[in-house]
Amino acid sequence: MTLKEIATIAGVSIKTASRAINGYPDISKATRERILEIARTHHYLPNNAARSLRQNRSCTIGLVVPDLTNLFFGEVGRAVHNHLKPSGYSTLISFSEGSHRMEIDALDSLVAKQVDGIILATVGSTADHVQLIREHYRIPVVVIDNILEGADTDLVLHDDMANSKRLTEHLCAQGCRSIGFISGPLAETSGAHRHEGFLQAMATLELPVHPTQVVTGDWTVQGGRRAAMELLDRCTSGLDGIITANSLMALGLYAVLRERDLRIPHDIAVASFDYLELVDALDPPLTTLSRVDSKIGLLAAQRLQYLIDNPEEKGVERTLVTAELQVRQSSVRVTLT
Amino acid sequence: MTLKEIATIAGVSIKTASRAINGYPDISKATRERILEIARTHHYLPNNAARSLRQNRSCTIGLVVPDLTNLFFGEVGRAVHNHLKPSGYSTLISFSEGSHRMEIDALDSLVAKQVDGIILATVGSTADHVQLIREHYRIPVVVIDNILEGADTDLVLHDDMANSKRLTEHLCAQGCRSIGFISGPLAETSGAHRHEGFLQAMATLELPVHPTQVVTGDWTVQGGRRAAMELLDRCTSGLDGIITANSLMALGLYAVLRERDLRIPHDIAVASFDYLELVDALDPPLTTLSRVDSKIGLLAAQRLQYLIDNPEEKGVERTLVTAELQVRQSSVRVTLT
DNA sequence: ATGAAAGCGCTAACAA
DNA sequence: TTGTTAGCGCTTTCAT
Numbered sequence A, B: 001m002t003l004k005e006i007a008t009i010a011g012v013s014i015k016t017a018s019r020a021i022n023g024y025p026d027i028s029k030a031t032r033e034r035i036l037e038i039a040r041t042h043h044y045l046p047n048n049a050a051r052s053l054r055q056n057r058s059c060t061i062g063l064v065v066p067d068l069t070n071l072f073f074g075e076v077g078r079a080v081h082n083h084l085k086p087s088g089y090s091t092l093i094s095f096s097e098g099s100h101r102m103e104i105d106a107l108d109s110l111v112a113k114q115v116d117g118i119i120l121a122t123v124g125s126t127a128d129h130v131q132l133i134r135e136h137y138r139i140p141v142v143v144i145d146n147i148l149e150g151a152d153t154d155l156v157l158h159d160d161m162a163n164s165k166r167l168t169e170h171l172c173a174q175g176c177r178s179i180g181f182i183s184g185p186l187a188e189t190s191g192a193h194r195h196e197g198f199l200q201a202m203a204t205l206e207l208p209v210h211p212t213q214v215v216t217g218d219w220t221v222q223g224g225r226r227a228a229m230e231l232l233d234r235c236t237s238g239l240d241g242i243i244t245a246n247s248l249m250a251l252g253l254y255a256v257l258r259e260r261d262l263r264i265p266h267d268i269a270v271a272s273f274d275y276l277e278l279v280d281a282l283d284p285p286l287t288t289l290s291r292v293d294s295k296i297g298l299l300a301a302q303r304l305q306y307l308i309d310n311p312e313e314k315g316v317e318r319t320l321v322t323a324e325l326q327v328r329q330s331s332v333r334v335t336l337t
Numbered sequence C: 001a002t003g004a005a006a007g008c009g010c011t012a013a014c015a016a
Numbered sequence D: 001t002t003g004t005t006a007g008c009g010c011t012t013t014c015a016t
Helices: A003-010 A014-022 A029-041 A048-055 A071-087 A100-112 A127-135 A160-173 A189-204 A221-234 A247-259 A277-281 A293-309 B003-010 B014-022 B029-041 B048-055 B071-087 B100-112 B127-135 B160-173 B189-204 B221-234 B247-259 B277-281 B293-309
Strands: A060-065 A090-095 A117-121 A141-144 A154-158 A179-183 A214-216 A241-244 A269-272 A318-321 B060-065 B090-095 B117-121 B141-144 B154-158 B179-183 B214-216 B241-244 B269-272 B318-321
Touching: A003 A014, A003 A029, A014 A029, A048 B048, A060 A071, A060 A100, A071 A090, A071 A117, A071 A293, A071 B071, A071 B090, A090 A100, A090 B071, A090 B090, A100 A117, A100 A127, A117 A293, A127 A141, A141 A293, A154 A160, A154 A293, A160 A179, A160 A189, A160 A241, A160 A269, A179 A189, A179 A221, A189 A214, A214 A221, A221 A241, A221 A247, A221 B277, A241 A247, A247 A269, A247 B277, A277 B221, A277 B247, A293 A318, B003 B014, B003 B029, B014 B029, B060 B071, B060 B100, B071 B090, B071 B117, B071 B293, B090 B100, B100 B117, B100 B127, B117 B293, B127 B141, B141 B293, B154 B160, B154 B293, B160 B179, B160 B189, B160 B241, B160 B269, B179 B189, B179 B221, B189 B214, B214 B221, B221 B241, B221 B247, B241 B247, B247 B269, B293 B318
Parallel strands: A060 A090, A060 A117, A117 A141, A141 A154, A154 A318, A179 A214, A179 A241, A241 A269, B060 B090, B060 B117, B117 B141, B141 B154, B154 B318, B179 B214, B179 B241, B241 B269
Antiparallel strands: none
């Protein structure tokens, strides 16, 4: 069913039908009602491809994430979708699986679909390509979760340094003196910054950090498990606290500590970056940061919409999202009296 | 950059350029190479809107899920995307948030985008609308996760009855005689069937089920927590086993059992439907079914592709995906000697 | 092996 | 208030 057919049925020109469907003025109420009624009974839906072609915009935005099975990205996706849907945008999603190659493919397929804007949860190193998309194709891009070095893009990020400081100081205040750190991949700025922040905080607190106290994970439960085993094997002198760079890895750590009969927080206090709903259900509940994933999604969506609406906008914004500390039992060793 | 411009630069007709770009025959190797080279240096990407308009297909499929923060749907999304991407399809995603109204909105926006097919993780009761989409718009739909009563669609589902039986018999074999059940919403067929299967299995095992032994949850951690409290409060006689209809609710149950100092599996054995990677990290590790989410996504994607490629296909397929039992410590009460 | 021309469904300029 | 016309970028006959 096309607009033309609707027009024929209604006995009006195609343009009049278009006016009615799109809610333009310059049409009598009666005609409009009649056309809309016809459209409804015939289940007319405008052809988006034709509209996109004509208006040179698709009312679609693209979202590139490494992996939706990390709940963080699930929340981001939801927030982005919920914010942009009321403005008439659909969300095209694409996965990078954490690979540079797939990230570029994902971006290209979004560009080919003429998306009006892109939110990219980058795993890094596609800076040139992102610049191409922004400058050559003139599609605005907002990067989240990691800094894309070398690309001058809008960013929405965790305040990783501040968060590291918060977690480290907290464990220290709980009496921990030998704190281990399970980091994310250092090739990603989020991984590097959390790691860096930890080292700085430890230095400020005048706590020594032996290289064996830091092990690199890969954000996953299994990676956290492997890292935890390595950490415990290497630090024979005994740790009294461990920080994990995300909550999924904390799950792996929990499993290892249990297997080794190390009690949390008595033997080892644990605190983690980010927040997943399930940390409350762990035994003991895990000390984390407050939840900011949907906030990051929302801020990115708002910024993207602004960039779409203001194509001449040249300023680049870097937004740092701060989180609170949410103390739960996994890190409480000091009894308040 | 358009095909026409590429053609002009190459000094050929637009059709020849098209042939080169699309890999058609009837073009000399030299010409093709030259055109492709020009396209590359100019970062040419075909305009999908124009292509869609002309070919009357968008190479996009739609995926409607309640919520991506349930890892099950995250896995399904990944599997769908990974299967269809090599065939050139993009995935448009839309959320229903578990509401009937939003599910219809989500479907409509996908139809307006001229998607070539839809995978719908329904929460139910949109049967008429789905029939309209199939029959009027001729867009194939594959429904997953729940049966859409009244719509004659292709389905890919868990074998809920068999799974209930498996879990119930397992707990019984472990010596449980008074087994509680935290169900999903009974308005969803997956919830109803798991519940029904539990009752049938208990009957076959000749174990009595008092109405207080069953509490309805909502698939979430918080819902599981509430249901667990209600279950424990009501069954004062004491349960020795609990089955949860999904793993997220099991997390809520774990939290409640810990708060009440009930030990798993000693006081209460626990087993759960579905599987999330994190169950291994729980204390104790949770007995679940084997992971089938990506299998469901894959089967749905394959079926959808078949339906897209064979528009005349009239048969309706119902695929039941069976799962194995994965016994972990949460349910082991019988020591093998 | 290559080109010319028509048209997919819609919107936007301009007329009436 | 309404209609006419052109054209978005591509693919597809049909010629050559």
